[in-house]
Amino acid sequence: MAKLLNCARSSISRLEHGEAKLEEKQAAVLDEAWSTGNHFSIMVWYARQGHDPTWFKNFTEFEARAERIHNYDGQLIPALFQTPGYARALLEAGRNASLEDDLKKRMARQKILDRNTPPELWVLLSESVIDIPVGGAGVIKEQLAHLLALSRRPSVFLRIVPKSAGAHEGLDGPFKIITVKQGEVGFVEAPNGGRLVLETAEVRGLKLRFDRIGSVALPVESSRRLIEQLMESFT
Incomplete structure (x- = not known):
């Protein structure tokens, strides 16, 4: 064969x-x-x-072995960057039946950030993600402070796509590209599920899409300043 x-x-x-x-x-x-x-x-x-019913299990297995992750999100703070308060607010809003268990599992995924050799995280977030007071002013301020702290880690490259960028390819929805030792896989999110992308050509297309969105994103330092400004706006 x-x-x-x-x-x-x-x-x-x-x-x-x-x-x-x-x-x-x-x-x-x-x-x-x-x-x-x-x-x-x-x-x-x-x-x-x-729809692949095992998509989430397969995705988290790839995530746990990741050497590098490219992530674009225009709706939510990525799970690896969420504080417990922010994650809890999302799970409560989704009327999650096993909230405490799912919260523990979500927080456990973040252990990869503290490995001796953590994965490189290249993250693009729409400005609209960080100006929604998920959980209230106190929760979102804590979340934004956590984002700032993570952005200063040498393995994290966080940039914000400002609203002034107008129309861009990220408006089609969030996605990720995960690099593991054996190669690369993509993940495209959808309501109530998602889809793993394993075909080489399609993964390559997602990487190009990430780069094109990145071309309209703010530089790292400007992104931090925008996050700080938004923190001050929540009272």
């Missing part, structure tokens, strides 16, 4: 263990070689249309 797909045997192993997904071109090669009547191509098409 590796010979048919012109790849290493380890790549086939990743497919078998669910760490990678069959690409359209690969499916077409297998269909032709094995005369399947387009079976693999049809299955890939259906798989792309459906």
Whole structure:
């Protein structure tokens, strides 16, 4: 199979263990070689249309092994940067039935930031994310102070996309690109779920999208000043 797909045997192993997904071109090669009547191509098409019920488990497993994360968000502070108060306010607003358990799990994910060699975090946030008083003035001020503290870590690169940037590709929704030792995966968020992106070409497209959004973002120091200004506005 590796010979048919012109790849290493380890790549086939990743497919078998669910760490990678069959690409359209690969499916077409297998269909032709094995005369399947387009079976693999049809299955890939259906798989792309459906919601993966295990998306969150798979995502957090990649996140825990991350060497680098690129993250754009236009709605919420990313989970790795959330304070307990901010996270609790979000979970309460979502009428979460297992709030305390989910809060502990969310906070536990942040342990990767304190590893001996933490992942590099490249984060772009829309200004609208940081000017919504989630949890009230006290909670959001604490959250913004936490953002400032994290932004001063050598492994964190935080920039704000100002409202003055106008229309940009980030308005289509939040997404992430996670780099692990074996390669890169993407994650595109959606209401009540999300989708892992394992196809190389699509992940490359997400990275280009991140760079284009970054082209209209404020520099790091200007981003910090904007966060400080917003902190002062909450009383």
